[in-house]
Amino acid sequence: MEKFTKAFPSKPLKSTAGKPWALAGVVGSGNLEVLVERGSRPSDAMDCHIETSIPGYKASWLAALADFAHHYPAGGT
Amino acid sequence: MGTAEIAVRRKNKAQRIDRVGRLARGKFVSPNNVPALLKRIIEPGDILCLEGDNQKQADFLANQLATLDKKDLRDIHLVMSCITLPAHIELFKKGMIRQVDFCFAGPQGTAVADLVKAKKFPVGAIHTYNELYGRYYIDLTPRVALIAAAKADRKGNLFLAANTEETPAIVEPTAFSDGIVFAQVNEIVDKLPRIDIPADQVDFVVEAPYPMHLQALFTRDPAAITDVQILMAMVALRGIYEKYEVQSLNHGVGFNTAAIELLLPTYGERLGLKGKICKYWMVNPLPTMIPAIESGWIERVFSVGGEVGMERYTAARSDVFSTGRDGSFHSNRAMGQLAGHYAVDMFIGASLQIDVNGNSSTVSKNRITGFGGAPNMGCQPTGRRHPTKAWLKAGAEANPGPGSLPGRKLVVQLVETFQAGRVPTFVEELDAQDPSIKKALHGVAPVMIYGDDVTHIVTEEGIANVGACRSVAERQAAIRAVAGYTPVGLKRKKRETEELRRRGIVQLPEDVGVRPSEASRSLLATQDIKGLVRWSKGLYDPPAQFVDW
Numbered sequence: 091m092e093k094f095t096k097a098f099p100s101k102p103l104k105s106t107a108g109k110p111w112a113l114a115g116v117v118g119s120g121n122l123e124v125l126v127e128r129g130s131r132p133s134d135a136m137d138c139h140i141e142t143s144i145p146g147y148k149a150s151w152l153a154a155l156a157d158f159a160h161h162y163p164a165g166g167t
Numbered sequence: 168m169g170t171a172e173i174a175v176r177r178k179n180k181a182q183r184i185d186r187v188g189r190l191a192r193g194k195f196v197s198p199n200n201v202p203a204l205l206k207r208i209i210e211p212g213d214i215l216c217l218e219g220d221n222q223k224q225a226d227f228l229a230n231q232l233a234t235l236d237k238k239d240l241r242d243i244h245l246v247m248s249c250i251t252l253p254a255h256i257e258l259f260k261k262g263m264i265r266q267v268d269f270c271f272a273g274p275q276g277t278a279v280a281d282l283v284k285a286k287k288f289p290v291g292a293i294h295t296y297n298e299l300y301g302r303y304y305i306d307l308t309p310r311v312a313l314i315a316a317a318k319a320d321r322k323g324n325l326f327l328a329a330n331t332e333e334t335p336a337i338v339e340p341t342a343f344s345d346g347i348v349f350a351q352v353n354e355i356v357d358k359l360p361r362i363d364i365p366a367d368q369v370d371f372v373v374e375a376p377y378p379m380h381l382q383a384l385f386t387r388d389p390a391a392i393t394d395v396q397i398l399m400a401m402v403a404l405r406g407i408y409e410k411y412e413v414q415s416l417n418h419g420v421g422f423n424t425a426a427i428e429l430l431l432p433t434y435g436e437r438l439g440l441k442g443k444i445c446k447y448w449m450v451n452p453l454p455t456m457i458p459a460i461e462s463g464w465i466e467r468v469f470s471v472g473g474e475v476g477m478e479r480y481t482a483a484r485s486d487v488f489s490t491g492r493d494g495s496f497h498s499n500r501a502m503g504q505l506a507g508h509y510a511v512d513m514f515i516g517a518s519l520q521i522d523v524n525g526n527s528s529t530v531s532k533n534r535i536t537g538f539g540g541a542p543n544m545g546c547q548p549t550g551r552r553h554p555t556k557a558w559l560k561a562g563a564e565a566n567p568g569p570g571s572l573p574g575r576k577l578v579v580q581l582v583e584t585f586q587a588g589r590v591p592t593f594v595e596e597l598d599a600q601d602p603s604i605k606k607a608l609h610g611v612a613p614v615m616i617y618g619d620d621v622t623h624i625v626t627e628e629g630i631a632n633v634g635a636c637r638s639v640a641e642r643q644a645a646i647r648a649v650a651g652y653t654p655v656g657l658k659r660k661k662r663e664t665e666e667l668r669r670r671g672i673v674q675l676p677e678d679v680g681v682r683p684s685e686a687s688r689s690l691l692a693t694q695d696i697k698g699l700v701r702w703s704k705g706l707y708d709p710p711a712q713f714v715d716w
Contacts, residue, residue, distance in 0.1 A: 144589070150652040160661075 092145040095138065096152060098159035102133040103166050126167050133166040180345040183208045184370065194323040194366075195355070196373045201231040204371070208347050209311050211242040212265075216309035216337050219255065220248045220500065221271060221539060222382050222472045223330040225315035227351045227375035232313070233257040244268075246307050248296060248333060248500075249539075250275050252380070259287050268307055269537065270294050276534040283535060283607045293537040293613050297504045300336040312341040312348050315379040318359055319352040323366035326359040329473025329481070329496035330381065334364060336501040342368035351375040361491040383475040383710045385451045387425040390695045395583060395627050398676065398686035400426035403515065403581055404435060406630045406679035407623055408444045411557040411577060415447035417507045417544050419516020423581045425455040427515075429691040432462040449507040449544075452477040452488060452496065454709065458692035458702045460487055470496075471503030471540065480706040500540075507544035512557035513577035514544040518615060519586060520597050523643050523655055525618025525633050527580060528599035535604065538615060545578050545616040561622055564635040575634060578616065579623045584651030591653035592626075593646070618642065624649055628656075629675040636672060648673045 115123030131137045136159045140151050158164065186207040190200045205228075209215060217232070218225040232240070233254035242265045245258065250272040258264055259282050268291040272279045282288035294302070303309065314337055317328035327334050338348050349371040350364075404427060407413065418424040431445060441464055448468045450456070454477060459465055468488050473481075473496050482494035489497045507514070518527035529536045549572060551558075558574035565575050582592045598604075599612045622634030624646060631645040648664040650656030667673040676683050693699055696713045 147589075149657065153657055154652050 091141065091143055092148070093139070093141050094148060094151075095140070096155070097131070097135045097137045098156050099134060100136040100159035100165040101163035103128075103163050126164075129167055131166060136164040136167055176345045180347060183210070183347060187371075191371055194370065194372050196349075196371050198227070198373055198376050201228065201373055202234050204349075205232055206235065206239045208349070208371075209240055209243070211240075212244070213310040214244045214246055214307055216303070216312040216341065217245065217247045217255070218312070218314040218334065218337055219251050220332050220472070221251065221273060222384050223315050223332055224251060224380040224382075225313050225351050226252055226254070226380040227373070227377065228313040228315075228349065229254040233261075235263075237262050241265075244307075246299070246303070246309060248299060249273070250279060251382075253278075256282070262287070265289060266291050268292055268294065268299065268302070270296055270299050271537040271539040273536050273539075276536040279535045280531075280533050283604070288607065290607060292611070293608065295504075295538050295542045296333070296500060296540045297508070297543050300333065300501045303337065303340040308344045308346065309337065309341045310346050312337050312346060314338060314348060314350045316350050316352045316364065317354075317379075319350065319355050319369075319372045319374075320357065320359050320362075320366075321355070323350075323369045323372050324359055324362045325350055325352065325364035325366075325369060325372075326361060327363040329478055329498060331363055331498045331500075332472045333500040335499065338364050338368050347371070349373075351379065353378040360493040360495055381475055383712075384472075385420055385453050385474045386476070386710065386713060387420075387422055387453075387455055388696050388713055389425070389429055389455060389691055389693055389698065392422050392426045392429070392688065392691065394686050394688060396423050396426045397430070397688065397690060398681070398683055399423060399581055399583070399625055399627055400430050401434060401681045401686055401690075402630060402676050402679055403427060403579065403625045404430060404440070405438070405681055406674055407513070407515075407577065407579060407625070409438060409440055410679075411512070411560050413444050413513045413557050413577065414555065415449075415511040416445065416513040416515065417449045417511050418453070419514070419541065421517045421581075423517050423583075424515060425453070426691070428453060428455040428459055429693065431459040431464050432692045434690050435464070436462070447511070449503055449511050451498070452481050454696075454699050454707055457699050457707060460484060461702050461704075462692075469503055469506055470498040471500040471507075472498045475710050476708040479708060480703050483706050504540050504543045507540065508546070508548050509551055511544070511576075512555055513579060514541075515577075515579040515581055516541055516545065517582050518580055519592070520594055520599075521580060521582060521592055521624065521646070522597045522618075523593070523595055523646055524639070525580075525621045525624065525642060525646055526597060526614045527616045527621075528597045528612075528614055530597075530599040530604065530613045532598055532601050532604065535613070537613065541615055546620045547572075547576055547578070551576070561634060564632070565622075566635075566637070575622060577623065577634075578621050579625060580616070580621055581625045584626050584628065584649075584653050584656060591655070593650035593653040593655035595655060626651060629673060630679070632672045632674070641667070641672070645672050 248270045316325040318326040481488040481496040562574035631649045636642040644663045647659035
């Protein structure tokens, strides 16, 4: 198991949804599972916590998340 | 002098036939006599052709050949399209083979790599199908050809059933050059459904004790298609099929293109593309095409081979497929490859590795597979002269100079950025460039499709229109842009990608109107093999390994 945390600059997320969180993927499926929460973080950053059973792919995770944060407004999560 | 030489060759054939004596009754040989007969008709130094492609195999004759030893048979120049059976490998291990010229070694790829390492694989070259068939007529004409047919009649006429494949391309050059044609057949009957090879071109026939091996090579179970493959299929449909109005095409073998076939009657219909794209096909009778055929999308299919289980369906749809008068399916690998080269606007297929210049290969250091037909179709046919909309549009993008063709064939690679086991598809240099492999192949790396021939690379990240790139550097940047998080992709520069996207050379799914969240298995016309049977109204008979009900 590998765990790491990193924040990425991202435009603020404008959400009209009532729910403060969203979930994609199935727990225990072995596939990607993503939980997004509106946090107490600054609204211009996306704060990420990664837990993966496959070590050695930190660079790929960081690159994929940086692209996501750049491409979509996800600040404040 | 010409006459003298022909006379020698013809005399030599007569001597070989004489040596057979009572091992045959006329043309007919009993299975027990086959090894002895092979010893008498094959001479040291012969070019020997064994029929074996990626579907049907002259496996009985190959197995009998492999029972012989080097003292019986040596110095053989083996020519064959596919090294597929353990018996083929046995001939090398026994040291009978002086040289081999072939196309493909899929199932024996690992054994071939081992033979190369052991220096027991004296290869002339790895060919594409039509290239090798062409050489059968020129400098690799077989003295003896061992072939496979479904049935023979009492005169020795042959019926090849659904898998005509390459038999005519072997028999013709052999028979018309005083070579010996020896056919194994599943059964000998009084009357054939149709004659595919006339008895005049056949010297010996054996009724094999077991039917020839036939591989169900093109069957893909819809149950194994993933959401990512569906996303790529949607992107390809909108960004390429729809954009260029691709009417005639070839699909490679794989789940990526199977996903496209199963999206036509659903997603394609919704986009209003029926009748505008995918009408004419050079492809084997793929079971995953049944829903599109039943929905009236497809006008014509011509095939290089049959597919196990599709016999009744293709007979019932003889308005779409090539069939004999009796309705039985007809295929022809040489002509199909020719059609796939000149007569279609698009080739789309997958690959195991693509380098940063767009060259692709399925060869690795431990597995030498070769080519088959993909390079015949996945290349620019510079001898083409007839225009179509798709061809002209792709040509205009390529910005032809004063000395180049006005059109281009669409040559599309449809790949996920990673293979199974997190092995990256995109690499800086192909494994095929390995010095030991290049040395064994006389300095030529076994590249499947060259980057210069490719027009588009589609991944789950988007489309790289490499055909529209203006420089090597630009092409590399476009490929990195869709190479995801592979080492090749991680080297992309954000500004370069943005600039290529602005010019439409790189397109993300959203740029072609595809929402990734929409990509789901529920879009497929059917979810499983049983659904294909249902679509076929019970006419498709899937092989046992695909039946779980």
